[in-house]
Amino acid sequence: MRTRRRAYITGMVCAVAAALAGCAPSSVKSGTDGGLDQDERVLVARADAAAAEIQRKGLVLRDAVVTDYVRRVGARVVPSGTGLQFHIARDSNVNAFAFPNGDIFITIGLLARLENETQLAFVLAHEAAHVYAKHGLESARRRRSTVIAAHVADLVLFGTSIAYLPFAGSLAHYNRDQEDQADAVALKWLAEANYPANSIPTIFKTMTEREIEGPSHASIWSSHPTNDQREQRITALLRSGNLAITGAPDEGVERFRAVRKRIVHANIKLKLRHGQFQLARRAADEALRHDPADPWLYYFRGESSRRMGADPKTAAREQAWIQGKKDVEQLTRDFESRRHERFVQARADFERALYIDPSFIYAKRGLGLVAYETGEHEQARDALRQYLQGEQPIRDARYIRTLLEGLGDE
Amino acid sequence: MNKFVNGQFSVAAVVLCALVLGGCAKLTSVRQHPDFAAHERKITKVAILPPDAEFVYRVFDGDDRRLPEKEKQVVESLSSDMPEFFKERGYEVVAVDWERHSSENPDFAYELQQLRMAFTSASEELYKKAMVSEEEHDDFSVTIGPVVNQFADMAGADALVVVRYAGFEKSQGLVAKEVVGNALLAALSGVYYQPVKIAGAVEVAVLDGNTGDVLWCNAQAGVDTAYGIARMAMLPLPARGLPSPAPAQTQVVKTDDVNAK
Numbered sequence: 001m002r003t004r005r006r007a008y009i010t011g012m013v014c015a016v017a018a019a020l021a022g023c024a025p026s027s028v029k030s031g032t033d034g035g036l037d038q039d040e041r042v043l044v045a046r047a048d049a050a051a052a053e054i055q056r057k058g059l060v061l062r063d064a065v066v067t068d069y070v071r072r073v074g075a076r077v078v079p080s081g082t083g084l085q086f087h088i089a090r091d092s093n094v095n096a097f098a099f100p101n102g103d104i105f106i107t108i109g110l111l112a113r114l115e116n117e118t119q120l121a122f123v124l125a126h127e128a129a130h131v132y133a134k135h136g137l138e139s140a141r142r143r144r145s146t147v148i149a150a151h152v153a154d155l156v157l158f159g160t161s162i163a164y165l166p167f168a169g170s171l172a173h174y175n176r177d178q179e180d181q182a183d184a185v186a187l188k189w190l191a192e193a194n195y196p197a198n199s200i201p202t203i204f205k206t207m208t209e210r211e212i213e214g215p216s217h218a219s220i221w222s223s224h225p226t227n228d229q230r231e232q233r234i235t236a237l238l239r240s241g242n243l244a245i246t247g248a249p250d251e252g253v254e255r256f257r258a259v260r261k262r263i264v265h266a267n268i269k270l271k272l273r274h275g276q277f278q279l280a281r282r283a284a285d286e287a288l289r290h291d292p293a294d295p296w297l298y299y300f301r302g303e304s305s306r307r308m309g310a311d312p313k314t315a316a317r318e319q320a321w322i323q324g325k326k327d328v329e330q331l332t333r334d335f336e337s338r339r340h341e342r343f344v345q346a347r348a349d350f351e352r353a354l355y356i357d358p359s360f361i362y363a364k365r366g367l368g369l370v371a372y373e374t375g376e377h378e379q380a381r382d383a384l385r386q387y388l389q390g391e392q393p394i395r396d397a398r399y400i401r402t403l404l405e406g407l408g409d410e
Numbered sequence: 411m412n413k414f415v416n417g418q419f420s421v422a423a424v425v426l427c428a429l430v431l432g433g434c435a436k437l438t439s440v441r442q443h444p445d446f447a448a449h450e451r452k453i454t455k456v457a458i459l460p461p462d463a464e465f466v467y468r469v470f471d472g473d474d475r476r477l478p479e480k481e482k483q484v485v486e487s488l489s490s491d492m493p494e495f496f497k498e499r500g501y502e503v504v505a506v507d508w509e510r511h512s513s514e515n516p517d518f519a520y521e522l523q524q525l526r527m528a529f530t531s532a533s534e535e536l537y538k539k540a541m542v543s544e545e546e547h548d549d550f551s552v553t554i555g556p557v558v559n560q561f562a563d564m565a566g567a568d569a570l571v572v573v574r575y576a577g578f579e580k581s582q583g584l585v586a587k588e589v590v591g592n593a594l595l596a597a598l599s600g601v602y603y604q605p606v607k608i609a610g611a612v613e614v615a616v617l618d619g620n621t622g623d624v625l626w627c628n629a630q631a632g633v634d635t636a637y638g639i640a641r642m643a644m645l646p647l648p649a650r651g652l653p654s655p656a657p658a659q660t661q662v663v664k665t666d667d668v669n670a671k
């Protein structure tokens with residue numbers, strides 16, 4: 001009896017939900033007299049507030065050289081790009097997002113993964129296309145109608161709100177059709193700006209940090225088609241002959257690399273800070289291809305190995321994300337069993353950094369911390385004392401002194 | 411993003427859920443370092459970091475919005491109240507002009523954000539289980555690392571306090587929807603839960619200024635003001651010079667699954 005009543009309620013509620021969803025407005029209305037309509041005004045105000053909060057929290061890169069460069073590329077590729085403001089976000093995740101008010105953010109994580117100016121131009125054009133097509137407004141309205149339906153539908157779920165979508169703070173959340181549209185518009189603008197767009201299909205493989213396909217919560221690709229699908233679609237567009245692709249080599253490669261070099265260190269440091277040890281190592285390895293004599297890059301590699309050895313739980317969580325695995329406990333045991341190997345790798349990289357630059361005190365820090373982890377107290381004390389005696393201001397001096405006290409150092 | 415809804419600030423949502431769901435146990439939301447007493451002896455001064463607050467007005471059609479004025483009020487309230495709460499527990503609180511440091515250091519806001527993010531990550535580890543038994547509450551050894559050092563240096567303090575608030579208020583339409591939903595639930599389960607129109611949660615943590623170890627933290631949810639909720643959150647903190655109180659905030663809660671998130 002109870003089961004029949006539940007089934008009846010379920011059926012009725014689903015029917016109501018379907019009807020409500022069908023009633024929602026589905027087209028974007030252009031404002032009266034060319035101005036913004038009420039929905040747009042609200043959305044733009046929220047976008048302004050969100051962008052201001054990102055600024056207030058210091059999450060926008062303040063490097064004028066990098067910012068000017070990105071803005072110049074944006075101005076070149078986006079026709080009549082007024083009303084748009086490009087920013088670089090201090091975020092090591094591979095991401096770019098556009099707010100409906102014209103604020104467009106590209107993360108240093110993404111910038112570090114791109115290979116040339118054409119790919120940067122594509123990303124900026126793609127995001128700008130979302131703004132021009134008012135995808136944000138369309139999404140907000142569609143989401144609202146879906147959410148009303150979900151409200152009704154989740155009566156079946158008895159208030160557990162599993163069907164409830166994230167609230168409208170997701171100002172830059174688009175569906176697959178919108179993403180495909182933005183790709184097509186971006187390619188067109190690239191061709192019109194004389195960028196050699198034939199390198200674009202490879203961008204999707206370049207940018208992915210995960211070894212599995214599918215939505216990623218932290219990625220702009222969370223609502224996108226899969227990378228393979230996008231690559232195929234863009235390749236088809238390029239082959240269609242409808243776009244005048246120059247095919248000339250990207251003359252901005254050296255310019256791009258000089259700018260990218262400025263954010264490489266910041267990107268890797270952030271990854272290490274946020275427990276992305278393997279991704280940090282990959283980024284360091286990639287950067288070493290262009291700059292094999294940079295002691296910092298060897299230091300970062302060493303840090304990634306040291307942290308994997310010292311914090312197997314966090315390393316396991318990262319591994320689980322990269323590979324789409326769920327058994328974090330097993331992965332943790334795997335990392336724990338390889339601690340010694342990690343510390344050996346770390347030591348080798350720190351010593352390499354010192355070989356390149358004997359005055360590079362951060363390598364002393366790394367060697368000291370490895371020795372601390374492996375119980376080699378004398379070596380730890382020596383190395384950490386040398387680190388503290390360096391000329392640069394030592395931001396973690398308190399931390400290091402606490403370790404030295406624990407080692408019996410007065 | 412409202413942490414209640416999106417679950418990033420999972421602590422608040424977890425504690426609130428644990429407080430309202432069914433089942434019986436003596437549990438606590440407090441987390442304490444196993445060597446708390448040894449750390450506490452070395453603390454002469456604490457500094458309260460600028461509080462963080464998010465407040466969302468939730469509506470039926472899902473078009474929720476932040477309320478910046480309300481957030482500002484909460485931050486002001488917590489900024490003035492938290493030092494008093496710590497003084498009541500016997501701590502010497504350093505008055506820090508964080509605005510001056512912010513104006514002198516262009517990276518201040520960014521570094522503070524990094525510290526908060528590191529704490530969020532630590533908090534997820536600490537609150538894998540919303541509530542733990544009284545016996546388990548002082549067995550948590552989690553650190554956010556040396557990111558704390560520069561703030562401890564600025565303040566001249568041995569320990570730093572992180573305070574954050576997440577709250578919501580629901581529209582009449584949303585409350586009405588929940589009344590209907592809860593009535594359906596009651597028809598099947600025999601238990602009716604009164605919808606909550608306005609609620610908040612406060613998380614307070616004491617961090618070692620040298621190592622970044624989380625020495626003590628607690629999350630308290632309720633329908634009171636930020637002041638009231640923060641006061642409740644602070645009650646279980648051992649007062650200096652006195653023996654620890656009966657383990658933490660003993661909550662007799664009805665919960666079917668203390669691991670629910």
